[in-house]
Amino acid sequence: MSDTLLGLAADYDRRASRCLWQQTRDDCRNTSSLFRRMVCNRQAADPAQLTITMSTLLDIPDRWCRQHGYRAIAGIGGFVIQRDDETPLVAGIGDTLAWDGRALTVRPA
Known part of the structure; x- marks a missing residue:
């Protein structure tokens, strides 16, 4: 679809x-x-995962991450994602953000 x-x-x-x-x-x-x-x-x-594609609008990963307590900042080539003082995650085109109920992880493309 x-x-x-x-x-x-x-x-x-x-x-x-x-x-x-x-x-x-x-x-x-x-x-x-x-x-x-x-x-x-x-x-x-899907609350468990979000794959970043070329057609993904910039506000979508930001909103999805906020729902899980993270901030997502768009930059050149992808997003920097962080919660509080945790180590920042970097996700680019084709990567999948995965939520396990406690923390976000990035699965590379």
């Missing part, structure tokens, strides 16, 4: 690039953004 939504988002991006009318172009971009947000929200719905 997420492949279908990402395909629809890409289709609306292509439509937006060909539109002559600003309102139609904005409508296509907003629809594309909505489809991408739907995919990311679906990925973040």
Whole structure:
């Protein structure tokens, strides 16, 4: 299903690039953004794990980590994740954040 939504988002991006009318172009971009947000929200719905992909919006890992008591800061190539004085974790594209009920771990791609 997420492949279908990402395909629809890409289709609306292509439509937006060909539109002559600003309102139609904005409508296509907003629809594309909505489809991408739907995919990311679906990925973040699993409380046990979150895989960071190229299509993951920046606020999704931040929100997911906050639900588990961590902070996530977006940087070049990925996220730095930390809780209190614990050693920071670094997660990049393709890595999976896993919650075991006590702590987050990063499973490399």
